[in-house]
Amino acid sequence: xPGQYDTGSPDxxxxxxxQSHHAPSRRAVLSAAGRPxxxxxxxxxxxxxxxxxxxxxxxxLRDAASGEIDVFRGTSQVRLRDPxxxxxxxxxxx
Numbered sequence: 001x002p003g004q005y006d007t008g009s010p011d012x013x014x015x016x017x018x019q020s021h022h023a024p025s026r027r028a029v030l031s032a033a034g035r036p037x038x039x040x041x042x043x044x045x046x047x048x049x050x051x052x053x054x055x056x057x058x059x060x061l062r063d064a065a066s067g068e069i070d071v072f073r074g075t076s077q078v079r080l081r082d083p084x085x086x087x088x089x090x091x092x093x094x
Contacts (some may be wrong), residue, residue, distance in 0.1 A: 064090050 067083030
């Protein structure tokens with residue numbers, strides 16, 4: 001008699017169990033990749049006020065030469081132009 005967890009597959013459900021382990025989402029990967037850049041963007045003088053940020057911040061350096069940077073937090077995006085910050089991000093990524 002099949003149980004309530006019987007998947008009906010010949011391997012007894014092992015394949016379904018393996019499929020339940022999902023690869024990290026694109027957002028999670030981008031967020032993790034952006035953390036060092038975000039730290040570099042904040043600089044050493046960031047202070048305790050940054051510890052209140054509950055959402056990940058992702059920084060995308062669109063054009064290092066012009067200093068065009070996109071900053072993503074939650075569902076919002078801000079585009080700024082800061083050649084000095086762009087240069088610091090490039091140095092920090094090496």
